Amino acid sequence: xxxxxxxSVALVGLNGYIVEVEADIGQTLPxxxxxxxxxxxxxxxxxxxxxxxxxxxxxxxxxxxxxxxxPASLPKSGSGFDLAITMAALGAAGDIRTTGRTVFxxxxxxxxxxxxxxxxxxxxxxxxxxxxxDIVVAQANAAEAALVPGARVxxxxxxxxxxxxxxxxxxxxxxxxxxxxxPPGEETxxxxxxxxxxxxxSGQADARRALEVAAAGAHHVLLTGPPGAGKxxxxxxxxxxxxxxxxxxxxxxxxxxSLCQLPSSAxxxxxxxxxxxxxxxxxxxxxxxxxxxxxxxxxxxxxxRGILFLDEAPEYERRVLDALRQPLESGExxxxxxxxxxxxxxxxxxxxxxxxxxxxxxxxxxxxxxxTPTMRRRYLGRLSGPLLDRVDIQLEVERVSLANFGQSGGExxxxxxxxxxxxxxxxxxxxxxxxxxxxxxQVPGRVLRGELRLASGTTRILDRSLERGVLTARxxxxxxxxxxxxxxxxxxxxxxxxxIGQALSLRQAASAAA
Amino acid sequence: xxxxxxxxxxGEELATAYLESVGMLVVERNWRCPDxxxxxxxxxxxxxxxxxxxTRRSLAYGHxxxxxxxxxxxxxxxxxxxxxxHRGLRIALRRVDVIAVxxxxxxxxxxxxxxxxx
Numbered sequence: 001x002x003x004x005x006x007x008s009v010a011l012v013g014l015n016g017y018i019v020e021v022e023a024d025i026g027q028t029l030p031x032x033x034x035x036x037x038x039x040x041x042x043x044x045x046x047x048x049x050x051x052x053x054x055x056x057x058x059x060x061x062x063x064x065x066x067x068x069x070x071p072a073s074l075p076k077s078g079s080g081f082d083l084a085i086t087m088a089a090l091g092a093a094g095d096i097r098t099t100g101r102t103v104f105x106x107x108x109x110x111x112x113x114x115x116x117x118x119x120x121x122x123x124x125x126x127x128x129x130x131x132x133x134d135i136v137v138a139q140a141n142a143a144e145a146a147l148v149p150g151a152r153v154x155x156x157x158x159x160x161x162x163x164x165x166x167x168x169x170x171x172x173x174x175x176x177x178x179x180x181x182x183p184p185g186e187e188t189x190x191x192x193x194x195x196x197x198x199x200x201x202s203g204q205a206d207a208r209r210a211l212e213v214a215a216a217g218a219h220h221v222l223l224t225g226p227p228g229a230g231k232x233x234x235x236x237x238x239x240x241x242x243x244x245x246x247x248x249x250x251x252x253x254x255x256x257x258s259l260c261q262l263p264s265s266a267x268x269x270x271x272x273x274x275x276x277x278x279x280x281x282x283x284x285x286x287x288x289x290x291x292x293x294x295x296x297x298x299x300x301x302x303x304x305r306g307i308l309f310l311d312e313a314p315e316y317e318r319r320v321l322d323a324l325r326q327p328l329e330s331g332e333x334x335x336x337x338x339x340x341x342x343x344x345x346x347x348x349x350x351x352x353x354x355x356x357x358x359x360x361x362x363x364x365x366x367x368x369x370x371x372t373p374t375m376r377r378r379y380l381g382r383l384s385g386p387l388l389d390r391v392d393i394q395l396e397v398e399r400v401s402l403a404n405f406g407q408s409g410g411e412x413x414x415x416x417x418x419x420x421x422x423x424x425x426x427x428x429x430x431x432x433x434x435x436x437x438x439x440x441x442q443v444p445g446r447v448l449r450g451e452l453r454l455a456s457g458t459t460r461i462l463d464r465s466l467e468r469g470v471l472t473a474r475x476x477x478x479x480x481x482x483x484x485x486x487x488x489x490x491x492x493x494x495x496x497x498x499x500i501g502q503a504l505s506l507r508q509a510a511s512a513a514a
Numbered sequence: 515x516x517x518x519x520x521x522x523x524x525g526e527e528l529a530t531a532y533l534e535s536v537g538m539l540v541v542e543r544n545w546r547c548p549d550x551x552x553x554x555x556x557x558x559x560x561x562x563x564x565x566x567x568x569t570r571r572s573l574a575y576g577h578x579x580x581x582x583x584x585x586x587x588x589x590x591x592x593x594x595x596x597x598x599x600h601r602g603l604r605i606a607l608r609r610v611d612v613i614a615v616x617x618x619x620x621x622x623x624x625x626x627x628x629x630x631x632x
Contacts, residue, residue, distance in 0.1 A: 029587070029612060029631045030579050062577040063628075 002026075004091025007103045007132055008084035009123035010069075010076045012294060013335075013342025014255055016126025018103070019069050019076065023088035026064040034085070036069030039077040039293070048079070048108045049086045056112035056160040057172040060086075061093040075339055077293065079107035080117040083136070086159065087166075096166040103127045105145075106138040112159040113179045114138035121258040121267065124148045125251070136162065144258060144267040147251070195240045195272075199413040200233070203400045207234050210395045210506055212417050215241035216424035217440035217485030220328070220350040220390055222313075224380070225397030227360045231353040234397065235309045238351060239275040240414040242306070243422045249305045252345055256297055256304055274306035276348075280315040284323050288333055295335035295342045300327055303348035313352040314382040321387055324350065328390045349441075352391065354380060363398065392441060392478045393506050424488040440484045445477035452484070458497050461504065479503045525569025525615035525623075526553055532613070532625055538563065545597055552593050561607035564594040569615040578614035579628065587632040 004023040009016045019036075032046040053060045067085045069076055084104040090096045105123055107115040120141045127135060128150050135153045137145045142155025156162040160173045201208060207223070211234055214221045221238075223231040245253060253270045261267060278287055278299040285291060289298035300308055308324075310316060327333050331347035356362040357376040362369035371379075388394070428439055435451070437443055443452070456463070462479055465471040471479070482503035483495035490499070515523070530540050533556050542555040554565040566586070568578035590610045598605055609630040617623035 028628055029582055030577065062579050 002092055004088035004093075004098075006084045006088040006091065006099050007101060007127075008069075008081050008105055009103060009127050010074055010081075011078075011119050011123055011126075011259070012074070012340055013297075013344055014122045014259065015343070016123045017071075017074060018127060018130045018132060019071070019074070019081070019084075021081065021084045021088045022068040022070065023085065023092040024066045024068070025061045025089075025092045026066060028064045030062050031064040032060075033064070033066045034069070035066065036072040037075045038069070039075065041078055042076055042081055045079065045082045045085060045108075048082055048110060049089070051110040052082075052108040052112045052159055053086060053090070055110065055174065056158065056163065056177075057174040058090060058095055058160070058163050058168055060089050065089050065092070075294070078117065079115075080105050080119075080123070082106065082108040083114065083159075083162075087162075090163065090168070096163055096168050099166065100134070101132050102134040102136055103132045104136045106136070106141070106156075108159060111179070112174060112177065114156050114158065114162070116140035118261070119255075119259045120144050121147060121251075122255040124151050124153070125255065127151070144254075147254065147269050195414070196233075196236050197240065197414045198237050198417055199411045201230060201237065201411060204230055204234065204397065207395060207397045208411070208417075210393050211238055211241065212421060213482065213485050213489065213506065214238065214349070214351075214393050215417075215421045216489050217392075217428070217481065218349050218438075219392035219441045219482065219485065220352075222352040222354065222383070222388065222391045222394040223397050224354045224356050224363075224395070226363045226399055227355060229363075229397045229399050231397050232311055235307075235311070235351045235353055236275070236277075237414065238309075238349075239273050239307050241418045241421050242273040242349075243418070243425055244271045245273060245305055253305050256301055256344065259297060260302060272306075274303055275309065276300075276303035276307065277309045277311065280310070280312045282316070282320065284317070284320045287320050288323050288327075289335050289342070289344055290337065293337065293339040295337045297344045298333075300324060300346040300348060301333055301344035304345045306348060307351055308348040309351045309353070311353045313354045314379050316382075318382055318384065321382075322384055325386055325390070328387075350391065352383065354383065356380070356396075363396065389474055392482055395506060420489055423491070424485065427488045427491070428485075440481045440488070443481060443484070445474075445480075448477055448480045448484075452480075454480070454483075454495060458495065458500060461497065462500055465504070475507070478507055482506055521571065521617065522567075522569050525617060526567045528615055528617070528623055528625060529565065529567040529613045530554060532627070533563075533565065542597075545593075545600075547593065547596055547600070549596060550589055550593055552590070552597060555597060561609055562594070562598070562603075562605045563609055563611050564590055564597070565611045565613055566590055567613045567615060569617060571618050572616070578616070579612060579626070582612050582631075584632070591632070 002025045006021045008019045008021055010019045050060055083106040087104055091098055107117050109115050116138045121144050124135055124145045125148050128148050133150055133152050135145055135151050137155055139155040139157045142153055145153040158177055160175050164170055164173055225231050250269050250271055257270055258267055276299040287299045289295050289301055327346035332343055333346045334343045357371040357379050359370050362376055466476050483499040486499040486502055487495040539557040545552045552564055553567045556563040568581050570578045594608050612628045612631055614626045615623055
């Protein structure tokens with residue numbers, strides 16, 4: 001048979017498409033042609049494949065090999081097609097038996113070893129979804145591929161071994177070649193012990209409480225305060241409070257990490273919510289995603305189901321900040337580039353930290369502040385209204401007073417607070433699950449004032465604020481959301497007037513200063 | 515004669531015998547002109563065949579076919595036209611064949627034949 005056929009997966013963003021690889025051997029002078037919009041790295045596959053096959057003892061045909069990747073119109077990139085093309089070419093020459101609906105995803109080394117590639121998890125997910133459950137990957141990718149339920153994964157170290165299993169003549173094969181030098185990155189990723197603990201924060205009772213509420217209801221947070229007050233320290237402790245990710249969420253997060261990480265690092269299922277902390281000089285491509293060719297995920301997508309922490313938020317380019325409004329609304333980022341459109345999930349919890357003014361001293365009485373009122377207003381004004389509108393908790397963090405600073409110890413640790421957060425999340429899921437939501441921050445105003453309507457006696461203080469014009473209608477809803485989270489934390493059935501009052505203080509503290 | 519020329523000579527002998535065994539008529543061998551040399555000129559029915567013979571002792575330096583690049587192929591086509599001109603012939607069907615001979619001097623030589631390349 002002069003035609004070989006195998007399957008692989010092309011990734012466009014996180015979406016994978018099954019690619020059929022045909023190889024034909026023509027009776028003419030030796031050549032190797034790859035059709036189907038290959039990019040530069042895929043075109044280099046020819047040389048890798050020839051050498052790898054030669055060095056594995058199963059040389060490719062000395063004729064013209066034409067490999068066609070179908071659908072031809074889908075742009076394909078990367079080295080993950082190496083193995084599929086090789087197997088198709090070997091199949092065409094009759095060196096191995098036909099491989100049926102097996103999907104091959106691996107890069108080849110010149111010596112014939114199989115090398116891991118990026119994005120194996122989303123690729124395997126797509127393959128299984130399309131009904132191709134048999135997957136062959138490099139050994140280093142096998143654990144990652146096996147995370148996908150329903151996938152029958154086989155990992156190989158060398159092309160020779162794989163060819164042997166597929167019925168190649170063992171006489172010639174380089175079967176004794178066994179690269180045992182595992183690529184770097186096998187060492188265990190950061191230990192759980194390295195997560196900063198809440199008990200390191202001395203004093204700051206209000207801020208700690210706000211963090212707990214934010215974690216419990218997945219509310220976005222703005223922390224303002226002078227330098228050294230502990231805004232960054234507090235924000236870094238938020239991920240520790242969040243509960244572990246569920247199965248579906250963990251797969252989503254791991255898939256994004258699979259795309260971003262170096263292919264050599266062994267990937268495990270990400271169970272902890274990610275924490276992304278980009279620098280304020282970051283471009284919108286770095287935060288939102290982008291790059292040449294097919295757009296790659298940015299920090300916002302890497303923070304999916306976790307925390308996106310923007311320290312010194314007013315220092316960011318306004319364009320970058322405003323670009324976050326779309327994912328805050330829809331939980332997804334759709335990026336268009338010349339090579340195609342990619343959609344990445346980006347349902348993150350936003351934590352903003354800001355100084356109150358350029359010199360950073362305008363808190364409390366603000367006696368030392370050297371900024372003019374205009375400068376002060378402009379500074380926080382860089383955080384646009386529409387963005388702040390989506391931030392439920394806006395808290396001013398005071399400098400720690402001496403009285404609080406001395407008596408360190410006795411503060412609750414992450415485990416204790418995290419326990420309350422988990423309980424509160426469970427209560428929310430029980431109440432909101434039937435409505436298709438998980439956390440209070442997702443509840444739209446119509447539901448707050450409809451199904452979850454509170455007695456007018458409870459909301460009296462809110463109604464009065466609205467009447468007086470202190471609170472906008474949107475702000476009214478946000479206070480209600482926070483009140484529900486406070487009630488959940490206190491294990492109450494519904495928020496009472498006290499919760500409403502507390503919620504009001506949580507979101508007004510900063511806006512009063514600004 | 516140098517060893518490599520002896521080898522090449524033997525390959526050409528083998529190729530000539532092979533072409534005749536498959537029913538072709540060998541018209542001329544080792545035709546030279548300033549542009550180069552044609553190893554074998556043969557007739558396959560109505561078609562004029564310009565055959566290039568590549569002989570190697572082993573695959574250590576690649577397959578003989580791999581030694582026939584685009585440039586060499588173009589020259590063979592040019593030489594074919596030059597040969598027709600030289601003989602004053604007009605032949606509508608003309609093609610270039612490449613014959614690879616592997617001969618290590620110990621085992622039976624193997625021969626591969628590609629018709630109408632490039």
